Amino acid sequence: MSVPNSGAARRPPPAGIVSRGLAVLVDVFVLALVGVVVEVGVGCARLLVVGPPFQMPDVPNWLAGAFGWGLAVCYLGVSWVVVGATPGGRLLGVCVTDRAGRRLPAVRALVRAALAVSFPLGLLWIPFSRRRAALQDLVVRSNVSYDRVYE
Structure with missing residues (x-):
């Protein structure tokens, strides 16, 4: 009886539209909050x-x-380069990679953003x-997947 190679790395599945859409909503909220803070700061x-x-x-x-x-664009691009995900993506377990x-x-992260x-x-x-894949994933050859594999 052979045991399958359980130590082999498995790729996480691609993230769907619901997870990605909810991550976008969280990021829009964060950006709106940053915008209000900047506006009050200028005031x-x-x-x-x-x-x-x-x-x-x-x-x-x-x-x-x-x-x-x-x-x-800076918020998204810098988040994808530095962490691999935005705060909304981290919350929903979604990361952006090549x-x-x-x-x-x-450059690819900023173009995608x-x-x-x-x-x-x-x-x-x-x-x-x-x-x-979303259209921006096809253009910059990126992949959006869940950040871990659950078994």
């Missing part, structure tokens, strides 16, 4: 420089949108993909 800095009354900054929509886009299972290099922020509907390709 406090203005109060220190100009004096009373406290006033929230009145930023043009195009500038707020560009800042938010840049903040989201196809060999290594962390993404900085820019695509994810610019085209969030790319996630809708996941149910139609055999390997559960």
Whole structure:
């Protein structure tokens, strides 16, 4: 009677659209909270420089949108390079790697982040993909899977 090689490393399964969608919602909440903290911080800095009354900054929509886009791209890209997952991904047990299972290099992570922020509907390709890949995964050749194998 032969015993299967139980010590062999098994690849974790690819993450589905529900896990990834919930991770995105957590990350959107974190980014919104960071945005509010930055806005209040600018208001406090203005109060220190100009004096009373406290006033929230009145930023043009195009500038707020560009800042938010840049903040989201940096948040996602840096998280994938440094940790392999965003806080939302960590909470839901989802990590982003290259196809060999290594962390993404900085340029690929930032390109993937820019695509994810610019085209969030790319996630809708996941149910139609055999390997559960979003469109941004196909472009940068990344893999999103659960961060551990449960037996």
